[in-house]
Amino acid sequence: MRIVVLRPEPGNAATRARIAEAGMAAVAMPLFAVTPLAWEAPDPARFDSLLLTSANAVRHARAALPTLAALPTVVVGEATAEAARAAGLNVVAVGGSDADAARRELDRLGLARALHLCGRDHLLDPGGPIAAVIPVYASIETTDRIDLSPGDLVLVHSPRAARRLAALVADRAAIGVVAISPRAAHAAGSGWRQVSIAATPDDPALIAAALAAH
Incomplete structure (x- = not known):
């Protein structure tokens, strides 16, 4: 299972560094610049x-x-x-x-x-x-595709990123989503393997939710 980070830089690198501090690795797939x-x-x-x-x-x-x-x-x-x-x-x-x-x-x-x-x-x-x-x-928007694999867990930092993810991924059954807020989770739509929501709308809470779902 990979943790995939969609947010643009420099936030993407900051999120991946926090995940690395927790002993996990993350993959950068920014959807925006x-x-x-x-x-x-x-x-x-x-x-x-x-x-x-x-x-x-x-x-x-x-x-x-x-x-x-x-x-x-x-x-x-x-x-x-x-x-x-x-x-x-x-x-x-x-x-x-x-x-x-x-x-x-x-x-x-x-x-x-x-x-x-x-x-x-x-x-x-x-x-x-x-x-x-x-x-x-x-x-x-910087890409028209996203290269996810079955079992991936995708971090969604905003409703707009959630909507873009939903537009790019048709086969959702094997992909998990961790959203920064209920609004972002709603924007991601349905059909995902799982959808988790951070306890508070910030990066550390989002990462904690991802590690708990990992």
């Missing part, structure tokens, strides 16, 4: 907070983040929190679920004018506590 988008940082005075749901947003917005550093920052996931703190941002809350949970966290904190920096394929649109959404990176 992350590339920066051209954008301009808006006037921070228009906003009362910053919302980040991916470490990729931090990575590709980093040059402009000093102009936004005074805004309290709400993030999804510890990896995003670590990247945001390293970039000098003031992280006031870490959502432990998904983008919808981050919106609820903004409401809980009384933040009503958030700037959301995200990927081009994002889940949240302006409305409610989110005043503006600016894509700062894109995940580009």
Whole structure:
């Protein structure tokens, strides 16, 4: 049984390194490549907070983040929190679920004018506590095939990756899926040998679920 990692670099290598630390080997089969988008940082005075749901947003917005550093920052996931703190941002809350949970966290904190920096394929649109959404990176499909073998266990880090996996794999009965969230598991569809879901939506929990299912 192989553990297959679909996420783009540099996250793919980080996941495989964590799996290696646990005494297992993993195979890289990235379905996307992350590339920066051209954008301009808006006037921070228009906003009362910053919302980040991916470490990729931090990575590709980093040059402009000093102009936004005074805004309290709400993030999804510890990896995003670590990247945001390293970039000098003031992280006031870490959502432990998904983008919808981050919106609820903004409401809980009384933040009503958030700037959301995200990927081009994002889940949240302006409305409610989110005043503006600016894509700062894109995940580009890089392959039209995936070379899985019977018994493989595939790690799915996002609903979009799950949908792409489902589109590429017709014979699913011998393939297992470990999803980072219920949303990602649902996006993968049915017919897999097994579908497991990480206890929390982060890489360490996803890997732990994979090792338990291995």
